[in-house]
Amino acid sequence: MYSVLPRLAAGLASFLFCFSLQAATPNLVVYTYDSFASDWGPGPKVKAAFEATCNCTLELVGLSDGVAMLNRLKLEGDNSRADILLGIDTNLTAEARSSGLFDAHGLSLQSSALPTPWQDDLFLPYDFGYFAFVYNKEKLASPPTSLRQLVDDSGGPTLLIQDPRTSTPGLGLMLWMKKVYGDKADQAWAQLSPRIVTVSKGWSEAYGLFLKGEADMVLSYTTSPAYHIIAEQDLRFAAARFEEGHYQQIEVAGMVRSSQQKELAHQFLAFMISEDFQKIIPTTNWMYPVVGGQAVVPTEFDQLINPAPALLLDETSVAEQRKRWVEEWLEVMSR
Amino acid sequence: MIVSRAIPAGLVLALLALLVLAPMAGLLHLSALPGYEPADLRIWESAYLRRVLYFSIWQALLSTLLSVLPAILVARAFAMQPDLPLRRLLLGLFALPLVVPGVVVVMAVVSVYGSDGWLPLGRSLYGINGILLAHVFFNLPLAVRLLLPLWKMIPQHHWQLGEQLGMNAWQRFRFIEWPMLRETLPGVLLLVFMLCLTSFAVVLTLGGGPRSTTIEVAIYQSLRFDFDPARAVMLALLQLGLCMLVAMLTLKFQRMPEVEIATSAPYRSRRTTLSYVVNLVLIMAATLYVGLPLLSLLIDALQGPVIKMATSAQLWQAFANTLFIGISAALLSVVAGWFLLQYSASLARQGRATGARLVDLAGSIVYVIPPLVIATGMFVLLSPHVDVFDWVYPIVIAINALMGLPFVVRCLGPSIRQSHARYHRLCLSLDLQGWNRFRFIDWPLLRRPLGLAIALVAVLAMGDLGVIALFGSTQTATLPLMIYQQLGAYLISQATVTALLLLLLCLAVFALLERGIGGKADVVN
Numbered sequence: 088m089y090s091v092l093p094r095l096a097a098g099l100a101s102f103l104f105c106f107s108l109q110a111a112t113p114n115l116v117v118y119t120y121d122s123f124a125s126d127w128g129p130g131p132k133v134k135a136a137f138e139a140t141c142n143c144t145l146e147l148v149g150l151s152d153g154v155a156m157l158n159r160l161k162l163e164g165d166n167s168r169a170d171i172l173l174g175i176d177t178n179l180t181a182e183a184r185s186s187g188l189f190d191a192h193g194l195s196l197q198s199s200a201l202p203t204p205w206q207d208d209l210f211l212p213y214d215f216g217y218f219a220f221v222y223n224k225e226k227l228a229s230p231p232t233s234l235r236q237l238v239d240d241s242g243g244p245t246l247l248i249q250d251p252r253t254s255t256p257g258l259g260l261m262l263w264m265k266k267v268y269g270d271k272a273d274q275a276w277a278q279l280s281p282r283i284v285t286v287s288k289g290w291s292e293a294y295g296l297f298l299k300g301e302a303d304m305v306l307s308y309t310t311s312p313a314y315h316i317i318a319e320q321d322l323r324f325a326a327a328r329f330e331e332g333h334y335q336q337i338e339v340a341g342m343v344r345s346s347q348q349k350e351l352a353h354q355f356l357a358f359m360i361s362e363d364f365q366k367i368i369p370t371t372n373w374m375y376p377v378v379g380g381q382a383v384v385p386t387e388f389d390q391l392i393n394p395a396p397a398l399l400l401d402e403t404s405v406a407e408q409r410k411r412w413v414e415e416w417l418e419v420m421s422r
Numbered sequence: 423m424i425v426s427r428a429i430p431a432g433l434v435l436a437l438l439a440l441l442v443l444a445p446m447a448g449l450l451h452l453s454a455l456p457g458y459e460p461a462d463l464r465i466w467e468s469a470y471l472r473r474v475l476y477f478s479i480w481q482a483l484l485s486t487l488l489s490v491l492p493a494i495l496v497a498r499a500f501a502m503q504p505d506l507p508l509r510r511l512l513l514g515l516f517a518l519p520l521v522v523p524g525v526v527v528v529m530a531v532v533s534v535y536g537s538d539g540w541l542p543l544g545r546s547l548y549g550i551n552g553i554l555l556a557h558v559f560f561n562l563p564l565a566v567r568l569l570l571p572l573w574k575m576i577p578q579h580h581w582q583l584g585e586q587l588g589m590n591a592w593q594r595f596r597f598i599e600w601p602m603l604r605e606t607l608p609g610v611l612l613l614v615f616m617l618c619l620t621s622f623a624v625v626l627t628l629g630g631g632p633r634s635t636t637i638e639v640a641i642y643q644s645l646r647f648d649f650d651p652a653r654a655v656m657l658a659l660l661q662l663g664l665c666m667l668v669a670m671l672t673l674k675f676q677r678m679p680e681v682e683i684a685t686s687a688p689y690r691s692r693r694t695t696l697s698y699v700v701n702l703v704l705i706m707a708a709t710l711y712v713g714l715p716l717l718s719l720l721i722d723a724l725q726g727p728v729i730k731m732a733t734s735a736q737l738w739q740a741f742a743n744t745l746f747i748g749i750s751a752a753l754l755s756v757v758a759g760w761f762l763l764q765y766s767a768s769l770a771r772q773g774r775a776t777g778a779r780l781v782d783l784a785g786s787i788v789y790v791i792p793p794l795v796i797a798t799g800m801f802v803l804l805s806p807h808v809d810v811f812d813w814v815y816p817i818v819i820a821i822n823a824l825m826g827l828p829f830v831v832r833c834l835g836p837s838i839r840q841s842h843a844r845y846h847r848l849c850l851s852l853d854l855q856g857w858n859r860f861r862f863i864d865w866p867l868l869r870r871p872l873g874l875a876i877a878l879v880a881v882l883a884m885g886d887l888g889v890i891a892l893f894g895s896t897q898t899a900t901l902p903l904m905i906y907q908q909l910g911a912y913l914i915s916q917a918t919v920t921a922l923l924l925l926l927l928c929l930a931v932f933a934l935l936e937r938g939i940g941g942k943a944d945v946v947n
Contacts, residue, residue: 121895121896121899121903121907121910122907122910122911124895124896125736125896125907125911126734126736127908127911127913127916128911130896147896148811148895148896148897149895149896149897149899149907150895151891151892154646154647155646155892158645158646158649159801161457161649162452162798162801162802162805163805163810164805164806166805166806168809168811185457186457245545250626250632252632252639252643252646252647253626253639253642253643253646253647258647280631283631284545284548284630285548285627285628285629285630285631286626286630286631286632287626287627288622288623288626288627289910290910291525291906291909291910292525292528292623292627292909294909294912294914295525295528295529295909295914296528296529296532296536296627298914299529299532299533299536299538300536300537300538301532301536301537301538311912314912318912373912409647410648413647414470416632417470417632417635420631420632420633421473421631421632421633421635
């Protein structure tokens, strides 16, 4: 037993040594969420396409999610290795903006697919989507056609949702309810509450439980059925279209102020809103590309619902009131 | 002698304190900086916190009792049937639930008890029922593994005496087995209580909604959207205080048995048909309970893209990372635990029982500081000075070794104490010290619990998600992190294949370590 310690230390040391070997070409470090960086995400294709033109190495660091990577960047401050942060949504941009850690991108987004023109000097969108309740057509014949119908019908479908304290879609639904019901959102939650089977920590638990048949509908994205259609040739799933419109999620990237390679970072952001990057998004990140229109979206996306009108609260009111709204939600849901 | 034991133990204790307190101090310091939420002491008065506290204690207590009390019966049944066919395999199976990541357990539990499951419970699954089902699945087998070795420590002549006196089963339990249990049971109760108190994904998903919020969830919340480090530290301290309280209560109940010099051997006499049948039913019921969710996982995984995934480089990289982290953390944890326990055993031998208990407690209680708090705090302290990316493995290994310490204390503690009580004088008179004492006295006696401790901590670290999720990136992912990433990207069938691979790896590592270090045959001392 006593001989183990030195061996362990030697093993660790050699391990660290391997990691500290540096590449010779410039290295652009992008913090992103893990499903972007992993084998099955857009990461490998984005890396290959960008490296073909930049004479650099693109290092995608997959961290757990947008909140985690922003917190991490804040903690690292000016010591961060990151040149780009890719993968926060507009519910976090106000906070990211006030951190003072980002530099203007200096790019403009021409003819974007977003419902409203994009005007933000720090953050640039790369994809977007809409929250929706997804159901199995074979099990639920007539899904609700509006959020109000879903809330009012006490014999309506059972639901799986996510917790706004821990999950992005969960936060999205809370804001969606707020957008539609305003000050009466808490009453609507009280009406909905008996049909909520469970509130999960993240998207994956709720979606997994839904596929196991634990409830009629799950909070997800309007684009979720496209995954089943394209990757699994499974046509059973659909998103319910709601008359009031669907709450929107816009995912953005920004250039880190402390970056030593602003030019390369700038080049990456320009690449990000080019067709080469955008065409990778629909079938790897399962979201809508921001530019390129029909040319970059697979035809299967035509089968998806039209989520218009897009609902979105402005980033300042979200940043200012999120905490109070979450407390309100907790109060109703804990009864 | 005691001084030479105090030095390494003191070092370990100092290191523990540093690993726990420094990150918390780092987080508190952060909250004093501009741009961060300042510490807000009003949290103590909020109705929300009271509700969270009440629910945390309630679910943890209930889960603990429902796990440990049946575990006593099941462990006893295993102890009474040393020749049971497939006994080793079943006990190996019992080591698995602990390593299954929470989110996979949720899916497995739903496969069995969900509305389309084998034993459907419908909506009533969500709430305290689901939480208890999952927690008992995790902890009953663990408690069985921890309690089982006790029966080996009962001197043979106690059984013989019991027989001569014509004791019935109850009397044997009361007068022969109970005194032995009474020493270890409080520790096992405390450990399971801590595990249930800090359980997270299970509580949040199967709990049915925010009614089922625990302190751990509140801590997580305050380190995410809210990013309020001071609040996270206050809640972590509350959790620590709560566990100290429970520890004091359980320790009051603990009695050190009189250790005597005697030979012990498995109980092999007077086996009636009735007791045989009862034991068999108990073992079968527990095996079914533990096995069904695992079986559902196996069935799901075999329907997944097994062949396609077998060629994924990312998968095998994660496999290697998992193995490396697991083994390193286990060795580190056992070495640290060894020094602590040697010191506490020598204190106990000198009659300083309270001191001994406090040392044991220090080793165990750090478990309840959420890894997220330690990890975030470490991040705060380290990131201005070093590139944390280069330190992913040492940090993850160190925190996992820390989290494994309570298991080392539980597995090894009783045996080390017994070895001290029985052989310390002999060692003194033979002037056996250091390596020789380890080689000739400790190793033959302790290799079995040592094997169990290393095996348990290794699989536990291999199953870790909390620490690796914070520090790991796609490149340094372990299998549990990969499972979580796959589940987050619609790849549910791939995730079940990865989970199966993790389980097989854990089973293999557990068997190899436990048998390789513990030895094949029972050591008769």
